[in-house]
Amino acid sequence: MLIAVAATFGLVLPVLLLNPTHTAETYARDIDVPNVSAEAADIAGYVPLAPDLPEGWTSNFARWNPGGSDGVPFWEVGYLTPERQFIQLTQTNSANPTWTAQRLDGAQLSGQRTIGTLDWELFDSSSGDSFLTTETDEFTLILNGTADLAEFDVLGDAILNDLAAP
Template sequence: MAKKKSTEPRVVAELGRPETPEETAERKATQSRNYRMRKTVNNLVYSLLATVALVAVMVIIVPRSDKPTDRSVDYTVVAGQVQESQEAHLASPKLPKTWSANYAEVRSKTSVKSWEIGFLTPDQKFIGMAQGLNANDSWTSLMLKNSVPTGTTTIDGVQWTVYDNRDSRDDKIGNVHYGLATQAGSSYFVLFGSASNEEFTTLATALTPDIEKEANR
């Protein structure tokens, strides 16, 4: 004879008695919440793994160049664009292809506007060129960090004042280790940087046509 199935409520060990209907409903709701939370966490983990895998694939398949990024600026093009709004002739020296520029723009220091180009020499040394438009001696002094003249030199028929700070221990000179300055018409031309005398001479020589054109304007 088969045993009859018990219809008495199941005793819950933690409670020591059968669950009430409310406790049963709460237990099932808690189990449902926990299941959904586990499912959500699992989905997040799977999504994260998929994203990492996609990024890894992109890194592998996207071609990369070992060449350094070229940040050079075509200062001759910029000079042509800016020239339209300037009365003075803006310098645009013709230099060997081994030279490059990393900036070319009109800047304002105090009340004086200046056309400035930052050159990198073949030895990767810096020479800044600044052409002060309707400038003055105070502007020149500002550009050269109040350096004291140490002599003069004539380069390609143009006389330049020399500022040689290479032996100076004054931190205020910044990158004005060596400088040259001259005036032509209403423009003041200043060169400054860390390059050799020969490289300064190369740039100064390349500027001669621009200086003469400004002087005769």
């Protein structure tokens, strides 16, 4: 029996030792958001936001969601800040109050925040995430995540610049 256990360890141990370690960088991706946005534009009927962010920001997903039973199609992008915190951008041109409430996931209104020339409503959730929502002439925008509000400001400024671009 001892020989069988030793033989099993002899076979399993090299496999475990030869596997790469799992670090935060192992899962790091940097999606080409402008490219995915351009691909989604035909389906969306508008060019989804792909803000130009400072060095150190990366995106781990960008996708068009055609809408489920609620019938609200939307664009969403996940960003990692230089501090390795997460902020998700959600954009739609056909929001309704029910859809917005569902996206806020029970977060409670806690104040207002102005980023550039846009006024955002600030919501805090029991999970610790912050949510910012605003409406422009064309879109409803929601930012949510674990980052500091200063990092939300950076993304908000980049969004404002993207909205102003021709």
